[in-house]
Amino acid sequence: MDEDTLTQALSRAETLCAQRGVRLTPQRRRVLELVCRAERPVGAYELLDQLRDGGPAAPPTVYRALDWLLEQGLVHKLETLHAFIGCTHPEHPHASQFLICDGCGGVKELEDKAIAGSLASVAAESGFRPSRPVVEVIGTCSDCAAKHGKD
C-alpha cells in the first residue's frame, strides 16, 4: 500500500470508528498502520518486532490489537498463513474470499456474490447457521504462472 492509500485507509478507519462509537486507540492505529503498510500478509510476531522499535511490547499487546481490528473488520486473518492483511473495503461487513499466491506471497481479496450465495445455500440445506466463512484459495497468480511457466 503506497503512502497516499495508507493515509486514506487510516482516515477512513478513524471515521468508521467514530461513527460506531468505538475507540481506535494509538496502539490499535499503529498496528493497523503496520498491517496496511505491508505489501504482503504479516505475522503477529513480525508486527511485534516492529512495535518494539517504539518501545517494549509483548505478544498480548499485538494480539489484542489484532483481535479488535478483526472484530471491526479493519483487517482480515488468513488462516492458512497465520497472518494478517488490511481490509480493502471495511465500510460494510462482508464475507471475503482470498486468492493466495504461493509463488510471490501476494493476496487478492474478493467479494464474490456467487461464492457467498452457494455457501449460504448449502449451509441452509443442512440447517447450519454460518457465522464466519473462511475461503482461501492457495495457488499461483498470473504473474508467477507466467514466470514459472517459462522455466
Next chain:
Amino acid sequence: MDEDTLTQALSRAETLCAQRGVRLTPQRRRVLELVCRAERPVGAYELLDQLRDGGPAAPPTVYRALDWLLEQGLVHKLETLHAFIGCTHPEHPHASQFLICDGCGGVKELEDKAIAGSLASVAAESGFRPSRPVVEVIGTCSDCAAKHGKD
C-alpha cells in the same frame, strides 16, 4: 466412526494405496486409524499422545504421517482448528468444503459443485491457478441451534 465403518475405511485405504503403488506403512496406518476413530477433528499432539501409548514418539513422527495422508487425500486438515479428520470419500481427488460447528465441535464434509465452480471461475477471471482451495464455514449446526435457541 463406528468399528465397522473404520474397518471398511482402512481396507479401502489399503486398496487405494496398493493401486497407487504407495506404501501405507504401519505408522501411517496407525495414524489414519486414530484419526478415523475419533468422532471429532483431532489435533496432532492429541494423536501423538495416543501414539505414545504404544512406545516413544516425537512430533515429527505424527506430522510426517499426517503430511503423507494429506497428500494421499486420506485425511483432511481443518485450518481453522489446526486439526485433522478422516476423509469420507478418498477414492477421487476432490475439493471439499467443511461446516464446522463451534457448539459441539462436529464437522460435516461437503463436496458441492456450485461452490467449487464459482471458486474456479473467479480464479479464472483473475488468471489465478488454484492448487488448494480451503473452504471452512464456522457456525452452528442445526442440533446446537435447537438447543441454544431454547436457552
Next chain:
DNA sequence: AGCGCACTGTTATACTGTTTCATCACGGTC
C-alpha cells in the same frame, strides 16, 4: 558387498497464541 532411497528416530528449536495478574486512564457519581 556397496549403493541409493524411502522411512523412521531423536533432539532441539522456532513459531503462534493464551492465561494471568497488575496497572493505568477516563468518565460518571456522590
Next chain:
DNA sequence: GACCGTGATGAAACAGTATAACAGTGCGCT
C-alpha cells in the same frame, strides 16, 4: 475532590503448533 466501574495497556509465564537438522534402519538393486 474522592470514589468507583470499565475498558485499555503492561508484563511474565506458559501452552499449543510445527519444523529443522541429523543419525539410523531396512530394503531393493547392481
